[in-house]
Amino acid sequence: MSTNNTSKQAKNYHSIKLICDAMLGKLARTLRFLGFDTLYVGELEQSLSSALPDPDILELARETGRFILTRDEMFSRMDSHRIILIPGGSVEENLNYLKSKQSFSFTFVQEDSRCYKCNKRVKKVPKKSIEKMVNEKTFEHHHAFFQCPSCNQVYWKGAHFKRDEDGILSRFSGVIEDEIE
Numbered sequence: 001m002s003t004n005n006t007s008k009q010a011k012n013y014h015s016i017k018l019i020c021d022a023m024l025g026k027l028a029r030t031l032r033f034l035g036f037d038t039l040y041v042g043e044l045e046q047s048l049s050s051a052l053p054d055p056d057i058l059e060l061a062r063e064t065g066r067f068i069l070t071r072d073e074m075f076s077r078m079d080s081h082r083i084i085l086i087p088g089g090s091v092e093e094n095l096n097y098l099k100s101k102q103s104f105s106f107t108f109v110q111e112d113s114r115c116y117k118c119n120k121r122v123k124k125v126p127k128k129s130i131e132k133m134v135n136e137k138t139f140e141h142h143h144a145f146f147q148c149p150s151c152n153q154v155y156w157k158g159a160h161f162k163r164d165e166d167g168i169l170s171r172f173s174g175v176i177e178d179e180i181e
């Protein structure tokens with residue numbers, strides 16, 4: 001990415017919208033969790049039942065004001081401003097790269113978090129309304145619950161990803177700053 005228009009504010013998750021290229025599905029889901037409006041090419045291709053050529057992805061990004069994250073160096077050369085080349089590595093390394101080299105900032109606010117499956121912003125729901133949707137222990141130990149308005153997936157702090165028993169916040173504690181209650 002070129003140096004113009006890359007101020008820290010411009011990439012705060014309240015304003016930036018993204019497209020994650022194929023191969024970056026885990027990163028896409030994590031960015032949704034962190035509040036970024038993130039499309040994932042793998043899902044788009046699945047819903048279209050066909051591959052999405054690079055020029056089409058770029059056109060979509062331009063039309064919808066999104067930056068593209070990709071592992072494909074050739075693709076990244078098509079638009080050095082809009083396409084960010086992500087070096088290989090774990091999701092944590094990817095986030096660190098975006099933070100240190102691309103001026104991204106990551107701040108977790110549960111209310112701004114998005115469903116990792118649908119990319120819809122989660123909504124706070126009354127505890128009672130999700131009683132039958134989570135296990136007893138979770139219901140007892142947590143007080144603030146959130147739900148995806150599209151797929152009804154229930155979220156609560158510390159265990160945002162259903163299969164992430166350790167909680168994403170602890171996994172990425174070195175990357176995500178200023179966790180806000």
Ligand SMILES: [Zn+2]
Pocket residue numbers: 115116117118119120148149150151152153
């Ligand atoms: Zn959802």
